[in-house]
Amino acid sequence: EYGETNSxxxxxxxxxxxxxxxxxxxxxxxxxxxxFFKDIARIQDKEI
Known part of the structure; x- marks a missing residue:
């Protein structure tokens, strides 16, 4: 809706x-x- 305002x-x-x-x-x-991807990398023992 255009111009929607609070009441x-x-x-x-x-x-x-x-x-x-x-x-x-x-x-x-x-x-x-x-x-999430940092945790995945940490599980796989990879450097970020």
Whole structure:
């Protein structure tokens, strides 16, 4: 929906909040995958 706002008294726009949430989720997935691959390398006794 275009122009979506919150129903509070100061009615902020919601799109900046949603964009930040999506970026945070993407960064968390990247961090988790990096940790996963580091653990795999550690199990196989390889240098990173």
């Amino acid at each position: 509070s008294a100061w009615r902020p726009y919601m799109w900046p909040i949603k964009v930040v949430m999506c970026l945070a989720i993407i960064l968390m997935i990247l961090q988790a995958s990096a940790e």
